[in-house]
Amino acid sequence: MTKSRLVTLSLLICAASACNDNTTPTTPSGSQTEFTRTEIYLGTLAPAGSGFYSFTLGTDGRVELTLNSLTDPSSGDLLDRTLTLGLGRPAAMDCAVTSSSDVTPGFGAQVSSSIQAGTYCVRISDAGGLPASADFAVRITLRTGNVPPTPTPGTITFASQVIPQGFTSRAFDATQNGTLTVRLDALTDPAARVDIGIGIPPGSGGGCAATRFLRGVGPGASVSLDVIRASYCVTVRDPGSLTAPLGFTVLIDHP
C-alpha cells in the first residue's frame, strides 16, 4: 500500500469513527413510523377570560391544535364565536404564547408547529366576544416520526337503532386530512326525525362528545367537514320525539 493510500484510508476510518455520534437514529432518516397521541383540553371560559393546559412531548415532533367545540353550557348549542388559540410554554402562572390564531370551532388544524422535545402549553382566551361563559374542547394532536400510516379512506355503514331518550354512537378514524361526510341514509320510519352529532371520542369510556349537530333531520340529511387525521365519532340520538325504538343507517365517508 502506498503512503498516500494509507493516509486516505486512515482519514476515512478516522472520520467514520470520530463522527459516529451515538444519537444517530438506528433507522435511516425519513423512515421513522409516526406515533400519534391526542389530549383533549376541556374547560369553561368566562367572558374576557383565559385558560391554559400543559403537555409534554418526549421527542421532537409536531403539534396540531383544534378548537373542536364551543357550546352554551345550559343548552349545549354550538356557539359560533371567535376565540384566540395559542401555543407556548408554561411560565409563572400562565402560558407564554409564541404562536396563536383567532379561531372558530372546527375540525381542521388551526394552530400547528414543529416542536422540540419539552413541555408546552395551549392557551385559550376570549377577546371580548363571549356574552357568557362557554364550554370548550380543544384537541391537542401530537405526532412524532415522519412516516404516517398508509391512508385507508372508506365508507363505514353505521346501522343500529336509537331508543326514546337514548343515543347510539360509533367511533372511527380519519386516516388522512380531508373531507368527512356523514349522511343519514335511512330510517325504519321515514317520517321520524333524529339528531346526528359529530365529535370526538372522549376516551376509554365510550360515547361521543359531539360538537356539531344536524338537529331533527330525516333520511337524506348530510354534512361535510374538513378534518385532520384523527379519531372522530358519530352519535345518533332521540331529539325528544321518539315513542318507540327507531332503526337507522348512517353512512360515514371518511378520508
Place this chain on the structure above:
Amino acid sequence: MRRHVPGIRALLVACLVTAAACNGKSSSSSTAPTPAPATQTESFTATIAAGGSTFYSFTVPVNGIISITLTSVQQGGADVGDALALGVGVPQGTGCNPSVQVSATAGVSPQISSTVAAGIYCVQVADPGTLPAPTTVGVSIAHP
C-alpha cells in the same frame, strides 16, 4: 520506518481533534457533568382556598440544582403555622404533576432541593385538607 512517525502523529492528533469536534455533547466520558448551582431566584404569592391548590411554572435552562422554600403562610394577614403540601414537578394538563412532595410549614430554609435536567418545572402548593380559611402563601424558587 522512523521517518513515517511524524506523519502518523499528525494524523492521530487530527483524528482526536476531529473526534472532539464531532462528538460534541455526546462525549464518551463517564464523568457526569457537575450540576449548575442556583443563580436565579423567582418568588410568587398566591391565595388558595380551603381544599384548593395553586402552581407556578419556571424554566431551568441547564442541568442543575433547584431549591424550593415555602416562605410564608398567612390567614387574614397573620402568619400561621399550618402545614401545606409543597411539591415540585412538571406542568401537566390544567395543573402541576408533582414528582416530589413534602409537608411544609413556612421557613427560611429550602424544604425541597433537587438536581434536575434542563426543562420546565412547576411548584405546587396545596391544602392537605386542614386549612380553615383562604390562605396566602409565599414561595421562593432558586434555580440555575
